[in-house]
Amino acid sequence: MMLKNNDAPIVSVKDLTVRFVNGDSEVRAVNGVSFDLSRGEVMTVIGESGSGKSVMLKTLLGLLPRHARSGGSITVDGVDIQALDQDAMSALRGRKISMIFQEPSTAFDPVYTIGEQIVETILRHEDKGRQAAMERARELLDLVSIPSAARRLKNFPHELSGGMRQRAMIALALACRPSVLLADEPTTALDATVQIQLLLLLRQLQRDLGMALIFVTHDMGVAAEISDRVAVMYAGRLVETGTAEEVMLAPGHPYTSGLLASTVHAGMRGKPLRTIAGSPPDLRALPPGCAFAPRCPRAIASCREGVPAQIQVAPGHDAACIRVGELDTMQARG
Numbered sequence: 001m002m003l004k005n006n007d008a009p010i011v012s013v014k015d016l017t018v019r020f021v022n023g024d025s026e027v028r029a030v031n032g033v034s035f036d037l038s039r040g041e042v043m044t045v046i047g048e049s050g051s052g053k054s055v056m057l058k059t060l061l062g063l064l065p066r067h068a069r070s071g072g073s074i075t076v077d078g079v080d081i082q083a084l085d086q087d088a089m090s091a092l093r094g095r096k097i098s099m100i101f102q103e104p105s106t107a108f109d110p111v112y113t114i115g116e117q118i119v120e121t122i123l124r125h126e127d128k129g130r131q132a133a134m135e136r137a138r139e140l141l142d143l144v145s146i147p148s149a150a151r152r153l154k155n156f157p158h159e160l161s162g163g164m165r166q167r168a169m170i171a172l173a174l175a176c177r178p179s180v181l182l183a184d185e186p187t188t189a190l191d192a193t194v195q196i197q198l199l200l201l202l203r204q205l206q207r208d209l210g211m212a213l214i215f216v217t218h219d220m221g222v223a224a225e226i227s228d229r230v231a232v233m234y235a236g237r238l239v240e241t242g243t244a245e246e247v248m249l250a251p252g253h254p255y256t257s258g259l260l261a262s263t264v265h266a267g268m269r270g271k272p273l274r275t276i277a278g279s280p281p282d283l284r285a286l287p288p289g290c291a292f293a294p295r296c297p298r299a300i301a302s303c304r305e306g307v308p309a310q311i312q313v314a315p316g317h318d319a320a321c322i323r324v325g326e327l328d329t330m331q332a333r334g
Contacts, residue, residue, distance in 0.1 A: 009036035115153030235291035242317030252319030
């Protein structure tokens with residue numbers, strides 16, 4: 001689902017930068033990210049660990065630590081969130097924009113029951129009494145397919161399995177019917193069966209509730225399963241964006257091609273696993289030009305002369321690689 005010209009985006013990010021400053025050291029975690037997200041759209045952000053995905057989500061939610069410095073602009077449903085003070089941001093967080101964290105066992109407070117934590121969120125943002133909030137919490141656990149929901153409300157987080165805790169985290173994130181849901185690798189620590197169940201559940205809830213969803217992962221298979229649009233992130237920059245089908249079937253950036261080639265899938269038994277050579281760059285000292293150039297099998301001297309701009313691969317599909325058109329021509333001749 002691409003953004004229509006007559007629809008205002010629910011999320012608009014322009015030239016977002018995030019730096020972590022500690023004495024003389026500066027980590028440039030996000031470096032000029034821009035995108036628009038439509039109402040009801042699912043965008044998956046994919047990339048290796050350390051590419052800036054989680055930092056970007058925390059910036060959208062206003063959860064950066066004090067030593068972080070951010071620039072650019074972020075609007076959520078027309079509200080400039082970087083202009084909000086802590087109280088205003090706290091009022092927005094959970095009601096307008098909410099997040100499913102990667103590890104629910106650390107996101108939940110261990111000394112309060114699941115029900116108490118969901119009820120607290122509802123009471124904070126909605127004009128409800130405690131009894132009505134508890135009933136809403138039970139309905140939420142039913143919504144995410146947790147059996148014996150009324151009994152589970154009385155459980156502490158450690159009393160639930162990993163899959164159940166993640167479902168409870170989804171219920172908590174949905175407590176106040178947010179317009180935008182952020183999901184930070186919510187299925188990483190789960191086994192394959194539970195993972196696919198949660199992916200299908202998230203996709204169904206997103207459709208039923210009409211939410212926009214930004215889903216962060218490092219798994220191309222997960223991205224293919226849930227996405228309308230895919231954004232590939234490397235060294236704090238979006239290096240390729242497009243519909244899930246276009247990016248998966250006709251990648252325009254060498255990094256995306258490398259991610260796809262290194263993905264494990266059916267039929268690979270007995271075959272060597274392909275990998276991307278080298279390691280992600282040190283964000284304290286990014287290389288000149290294209291940050292992927294030191295690992296790229298297609299790199300030429302000019303790749304190191306300047307940060308590449310986005311080039312259109314196809315309508316609605318862009319890649320930040322100076323060789324996009326050249327490589328297409330070479331492949332056509334071959």
